[in-house]
Amino acid sequence: MTPYNPLDKRNLGKSVAQALLAQGVRAMAGIGEIRGAGVYAIYYTGPFPAYEPVASRNRNGVFGQPIYVGKAIPKGGRKGGIATDMSEGTALRDRLRQHAASSEQAENLALGDFHYRCLVVDDIWIPLGENMVIENFRPIWNVVIDGFGNKDPGNRRATQYRSSWDALHPGRHFAKKLADGVATPESVKSKLAKYFAGLPVPLIRERDDEEGT
Numbered sequence: 001m002t003p004y005n006p007l008d009k010r011n012l013g014k015s016v017a018q019a020l021l022a023q024g025v026r027a028m029a030g031i032g033e034i035r036g037a038g039v040y041a042i043y044y045t046g047p048f049p050a051y052e053p054v055a056s057r058n059r060n061g062v063f064g065q066p067i068y069v070g071k072a073i074p075k076g077g078r079k080g081g082i083a084t085d086m087s088e089g090t091a092l093r094d095r096l097r098q099h100a101a102s103s104e105q106a107e108n109l110a111l112g113d114f115h116y117r118c119l120v121v122d123d124i125w126i127p128l129g130e131n132m133v134i135e136n137f138r139p140i141w142n143v144v145i146d147g148f149g150n151k152d153p154g155n156r157r158a159t160q161y162r163s164s165w166d167a168l169h170p171g172r173h174f175a176k177k178l179a180d181g182v183a184t185p186e187s188v189k190s191k192l193a194k195y196f197a198g199l200p201v202p203l204i205r206e207r208d209d210e211e212g213t
Contacts, residue, residue, distance in 0.1 A: 016129025017136060020119040025063050028100045028114035036120035037074040037091035039129045041066035041139075042099060046113030050168075050189045053196045054140060055113075063115065068141035068148055070095065071130040074123055092118050102148065106169035134205075141165065144195050145188060146204045153178075164188050 020039055028042070043058045044051055044067040057065035072091035096116060104111040121129055134142050141148040147163020152174035161181035166172055168188045194201045 012125065013128040013132035016119070016121060016125050017132040019121075020117060020129060020133060023117040023119055025061075025115045025117050027112070028096070028103065028116055029111045031093060031096050031100055033090075034093035034096070034118065035088060035090065037072050037089060037123060037126065038119045038121035039071050039126055039133065040069070040092060040096060040116055040118035041133060041137075042068040042070075042141075043115045043117075044113055045115070046110055048108060050192050051140075058115075063117075066133070066137050066139045068099070068139050069130060069133045069137065070099075070149060071126045072096075073126055092120065098151070099148070102172055105171045105173060107171040109169055140192065140195070143203045143205065144192055144201065150175075 016039065020041060025043065043063045043065070045055050045058045048055070051067065054065050054067050072095035074089055074091055096118065099116075100111060100114070103109050103114050119129070145164045145168065147165035150163055150165075153160055160178050162175050162178045162183075163181065164183040166175040166178070167181065167183040168185050191201050
């Protein structure tokens with residue numbers, strides 16, 4: 001039997017994931033002041049038919065299946081810098097407010113149907129914790145439908161198209177200036193239905209902190 005190693009990266013990731021899931025759930029509407037950087041999980045409880053397998057696991061205060069998991073890294077983190085105090089800054093708040101705006105602008109979603117939990121984490125453990133929660137829950141906006149974490153790309157480049165998320169949920173202000181991609185609402189719903197049925201579908205990995213940069 002292999003000895004238990006509390007410093008194994010998987011065990012460290014599990015500890016971050018467990019700490020995140022122990023946090024209280026808050027409404028996405030009216031996100032207040034949150035200090036720090038870290039990881040978060042977003043939950044959906046609304047009536048969008050294609051999401052019923054997810055929403056049904058989150059109603060009545062259960063919140064058992066995130067629709068999206070992400071990270072908010074401190075400034076300088078993408079360039080290899082090490083922040084000294086994860087309780088400072090507004091990375092989590094800013095990222096969650098961006099997601100709230102995306103949900104609110106979508107024509108077929110309602111911000112009131114979204115909740116979140118978040119955890120301030122030392123920067124070195126943020127990606128590890130995020131990856132562990134995604135591995136455990138396989139949130140559909142991380143592994144099936146791409147684009148929720150996209151940021152405003154500024155002026156459109158020739159290679160920039162609307163994501164699958166924007167095809168299914170039109171309305172985001174910045175997506176209106178992008179060209180139509182290959183995804184249609186029907187194709188995205190078909191892929192999602194196959195995923196819920198346990199059939200093989202091409203999976204993606206949403207790169208939350210890098211999309212749109």
